[in-house]
Amino acid sequence: MDPHLALQLIIQGILLGGIYGLIALGLSLIFGVMGVINFAHGQMMVMAMYVSYWLFILLSLDPYLSLVGAAAAVFVLGYLIQATVVNRILDYPEAMQVLPLVAMGLILENMALLFWGPDHRSPQTALSLQTLWVGPVMIDVSRLIAFVLAIAITILIFIFLKKTNIGKCIRAAADNRTGAILVGIDVDRIYNTSFALGAATTGAAGVLLLPLMPLSPHMGHDFTLTAFIVVILGGMGNLIGALVGGLILGLAESVATLFLPATLKQVVSFSLLVVIMLFRPQGLFGGKK
Amino acid sequence: MLRVEGIDVYYGDLQALREVSLEVNRGEVVAVIGSNGAGKSTLLRTVSGILRPRRGQIMFNAANISQARTSRIVEQGISHVPEGRQIFPTMTVLENLEMGAQFPRTQKVQQETLAQVYAIFPRLKERRSQKAGTLSGGEQQMLAMGRGLMARPALMMLDEPSLGLAPLLVSKIFEIIQHIHRQGTAILLIEQNVFHSLKIADRGYVLENGQIVLSGSGRQLLENPHIRKTYLGL
Ligand SMILES: Nc1ncnc2c1ncn2[C@@H]1O[C@H](COP(=O)(O)OP(=O)(O)OP(=O)(O)O)[C@@H](O)[C@H]1O
Ligand SMILES: [Mg+2]
DSSP states (O other), rough: OOOOHHHHHHHHHHHHHHHHHHHHHHHHHHHHSSSOOOOOOHHHHHHHHHHHHHHHHOOOOOEEEEEEHHHHHHHHHHHIIIIIIHHHTSSOOOOHHHHHHHHHHHHHHHHHHOOOOOBBBOOTTTTTTTTEETTTTEEEEEHHHHHHHHHHHHHHHHHHHHSHHHHHHHHHHHHHHHHHHHTTTTTHHHHHHHHHHHHHHHHHHHHHTTTTBBOOOGHHHHHHHHHHHHHHHHOTTTTTHHHHHHHHHHHHHHHTTTTTTTTHHHHHHEEEEEEHHHHHHOOOOOOOO | OOOEEEEEETTTTTEEEEEEEEETTTTTTEEEEOOOSSSSSHHHHHHHTTTSSEEEEEETTEEOTTTHHHHHHHTTTEEEEETTTTTTTTTTTTHHHHHHSSSSSHHTTTHHHHHHHHHHHHHHHHHTTSBGGGOOOHHHHHHHHHHHTOOOOEEEEEEEEEOOOOOHHHHHHHHHHHHHTTTOEEEEEESSOHHHHHHOOOOOEEEEETEEEEEEHHHHHOHHHHHHHHHHOO
16 A cells, blocks of 8 residues: 555545534534434535535635635524524424424525536636645645634634633523523524524535535535534534544545545445444434433 | 412413412512422413413513513513522533623623622632532532522522432521522522421412412411421421
8 A cells, every 4th residue: 555645545534524523513513502403404505605606606706705605694594494493393302303404405405406507516716726745745725724714613613602602602502491591591592593603614614615526406415414424423412522523534534545436435434323323322522312 | 579460371281370379579588388290380480481371460560571581581680590400511600600690780790799699609619610510419509599699680489499408408508598588689489398498488378289279477387287287297
């Protein structure tokens, strides 16, 4: 085996893993606060990608510049979905919460298909083909930027939850809904904000992915699944777990291409999932419920 | 100050309160006693706006709060220290207390209130950076009460604050309730510890099967033969 190639794959995997971590962070936040699994997660991410893509095509705005705008658009989308749909189903049994959210995912996916067609699109941004050589290892510049921004956004979210009043209210509502209501927190509004924040997080991650892979309406599923696996890996509702889980999955998928054809990538994630479920069902870092 | 007027409360088809009326005046300690399932917690949940009365109304300082949101009710000066404490286990003791001050009125004086709470519960000050979930049961009860005080209530409602505590701590909690009362907060106290609560109460109500069956001054109730037989086992 070529050690340079292995090193290359390890680095690529870690860089991609940071973005997986960011996507999963949003899913884990939503689960941690409301106990709901957002089965429309990947589809929300795709929405942000299209927003960013069209800003690029129409206004030549680089995706890194439209990141905040695209994330904000998905923030609003998430807020509305929580306020209109998810707040009504919170007290239902878990199995019944699945359907409305899967439905929401299908609606978003088909809206993307309707508005933008089935084509795969790859925006040629200023940095999309640039590379950087570090010794014998080649790194895509956009992949590196994506990683750095993903980690930065993750840290910002941690600070937000730790230090700001809204962040503390989110944690309080996650910890104990009754307690939060009784101190006078408007828990419905905090739930809307949490779902919106989770959506915006995955939206931001999507924009970071834009220079790295072709965009299509149907790519959402895979990312819902990836995020779900990462969250189980790290521990449901555990935010540090989401980040570390993302890095592990990114690494595993990337290194596995040494042994497996790239089309079998999902074998790796599912195997990882099975192993975790067998030996540490609460996830690496422990989770809620 | 608080006037509950003939409320009926249901859980689905199950009626939990029947025409319950009760009153707490400024500066009073009022106890509500009753056995398991009598509807005591339901009464407090309804005053807090978590449940809605199907009939009757709840007045607080001349405002009808029967349909008000919980946040409005807390803002107007009613704190509910709930059954089971309902603290925030992964947040620190200090963060739990901060969460008690949600409104501009209470946030403005937050540091001052915090100092008062720490004076009442020095243990909370010692433990302020510790995760609330790692506190003992007694400390968690103190935290729940401290969090309630952070809202600067005119009326504090306590749901079985002594439940599951060692006898020494039970006395301590009752002392603290009296202390809070002396500082000018009216108290609506729900207890299964009938003797202790009627002793500190100005007035009391007995709730059985969702109905008020008896009421009177704390002393009258302590001497009442029905209460002595049913609740005190004398
Ligand atoms: N969420 C609920 N759904 C349905 N019924 C409920 C619910 N909560 C309470 N009840 C019922 O309402 C009645 C009154 O309950 P409540 O909790 O108010 O009693 P309590 O006097 O506080 O009892 P305890 O001393 O055990 O705390 C009981 O019969 C109980 O079974
Ligand atoms: Mg009760």
